[in-house]
Amino acid sequence: MGLVAALLLGVSCSPGVPLPEGNAFVRSLVGTQRQREEALSLYTYDVTEARERLDREGRARRRETRSFEVFHVKGRPVRRLVVKDGRPLEGKEREKEERRVRALAEALRDGRAVSEQPGVRLSRILERYDFSATGREEVDGRCALVFDFAARPGDFDLERDGLLRRLAGRLWVDEEDRAVARVHVRNTSGLRFALGIG
Numbered sequence: 380m381g382l383v384a385a386l387l388l389g390v391s392c393s394p395g396v397p398l399p400e401g402n403a404f405v406r407s408l409v410g411t412q413r414q415r416e417e418a419l420s421l422y423t424y425d426v427t428e429a430r431e432r433l434d435r436e437g438r439a440r441r442r443e444t445r446s447f448e449v450f451h452v453k454g455r456p457v458r459r460l461v462v463k464d465g466r467p468l469e470g471k472e473r474e475k476e477e478r479r480v481r482a483l484a485e486a487l488r489d490g491r492a493v494s495e496q497p498g499v500r501l502s503r504i505l506e507r508y509d510f511s512a513t514g515r516e517e518v519d520g521r522c523a524l525v526f527d528f529a530a531r532p533g534d535f536d537l538e539r540d541g542l543l544r545r546l547a548g549r550l551w552v553d554e555e556d557r558a559v560a561r562v563h564v565r566n567t568s569g570l571r572f573a574l575g576i577g
């Protein structure tokens with residue numbers, strides 16, 4: 380009986396533990412995310428893409444395949460084409476691809492190519508919102524801190540600030556991993572727009 384109770388307590392969230400200050404905690408996740416991106420740089424994997432060109436009846440007319448080796452530089456994936464239509468890249472075609480990949484990797488390492496757009500950096504976007512910790516909930520069997528957020532008043536020097544100020548929502552962060560587990564965003568203005576979140 381004691382083992383079952385211990386297991387159940389391990390999964391449930393601890394209501395007695397004080398909640399963190401919302402803004403400080405959420406903004407600290409930016410550094411944690413960058414550390415994860417650096418760790419990702421240790422891994423490589425292979426990707427194969429297949430494209431079929433169809434005729435008017437929907438039958439495959441032509442099939443093209445490309446295989447890539449993928450590695451990461453500062454958390455950003457870099458794809459090196461190695462096989463095209465079942466044939467390994469050779470000669471000038473291979474040299475050209477190697478030069479392209481080397482130049483991209485160096486630009487990422489030196490900070491000349493970045494994954495965030497200037498003016499739309501995650502750290503700057505987070506400053507746009509006020510976060511308040513509201514509780515803990517279980518998400519997929521793990522304890523998550525819950526934060527409500529709303530736009531701070533005033534104008535911010537951000538690209539698409541007019542859109543960002545209309546957003547509010549709720550954020551769930553895995554308490555142990557300090558990783559975003561879920562986010563719900565809503566439009567507070569009633570205006571309709573399209574939004575892509577990466």
